[in-house]
Amino acid sequence: MNLLMSDKTLTQPPALGEADRYVDLSRLKIGNCIGCFGCWVKTPGKCVIRDDAVTVYPLIAKSERVIYVSRIFCGCYDVPMKTMLERAIPVQQAFIRLYHGETHHVQRNVAEKDAVIIAYGCESEEERAVFQKLVSRNASNMLFRSHRIYFVSEDEAEAAVEREVKAWKNS
Numbered sequence: 001m002n003l004l005m006s007d008k009t010l011t012q013p014p015a016l017g018e019a020d021r022y023v024d025l026s027r028l029k030i031g032n033c034i035g036c037f038g039c040w041v042k043t044p045g046k047c048v049i050r051d052d053a054v055t056v057y058p059l060i061a062k063s064e065r066v067i068y069v070s071r072i073f074c075g076c077y078d079v080p081m082k083t084m085l086e087r088a089i090p091v092q093q094a095f096i097r098l099y100h101g102e103t104h105h106v107q108r109n110v111a112e113k114d115a116v117i118i119a120y121g122c123e124s125e126e127e128r129a130v131f132q133k134l135v136s137r138n139a140s141n142m143l144f145r146s147h148r149i150y151f152v153s154e155d156e157a158e159a160a161v162e163r164e165v166k167a168w169k170n171s
Contacts, residue, residue: 001062001111002168006069007080010158014165021059025080028052032083039090045108046090053087061091061110067164069157071121075130078121085142092141104140115139115147116164120154 002020004013009024016022030053038048047054060066070081077085092105117135122128128151139147152160 001059002065002067003059003063004067004069004161004165005056005060005081005084006161007071007078008069008154008157010069010161012158014162016165017169020165020168021063023056023059025056025084028056030056030080030083030087033086033089037094040094044090044093047087049087053084056084057088057091060088061108063113064111065114065116065168067116067118067161069118069120069161071154072119072127072131072151073121075127076134085138099140102140107143110143112143112145115142115144117147117149118157118160118164119149119151120157122151 002017003023004016004020005023005025007025009026010022013022029051031049031051034049036042036048039046042048047057068077068081071078073079076082091108091110093108095106096103097106119128119131122131132149135147135149138144150160
């Protein structure tokens with residue numbers, strides 16, 4: 001399965017394959033993680049907050065290829081994407097393991113992924129460097145087998161998405 005997840009509505013979403021999914025975070029109601037750890041102890045693998053996030057994090061877990069489209073703010077994903085990624089904690093367990101020589105949470109039926117991050121609105125080289133380091137550090141927690149980041153203007157984001165979706169079809 002492939003997942004295209006965007007923090008902005010794509011005016012011309014690319015034609016996706018049957019097993020592909022497009023999630024427009026700007027159209028969903030996703031609250032902040034409250035740090036209750038209910039998804040680990042009360043309802044293992046399921047967030048206790050009943051909103052649209054509960055339909056999205058299983059897609060993240062199952063996907064073998066992902067494209068994340070996000071505005072960059074202060075070297076980080078902007079609020080919609082960051083909120084969703086934080087709410088995906090139910091795909092991890094409370095238990096810790098060694099992974100590539102570092103301690104990381106045990107994943108709960110999560111597929112390894114090839115990830116492409118299309119980052120728009122990034123103003124400076126310093127901000128880009130911070131974001132690259134963030135994605136690199138998150139890659140192990142998110143089980144990214146590989147990842148690439150494309151820094152584009154907001155106007156170029158949709159064309160970048162189209163190129164990456166075509167690459168899915170050609171592989």
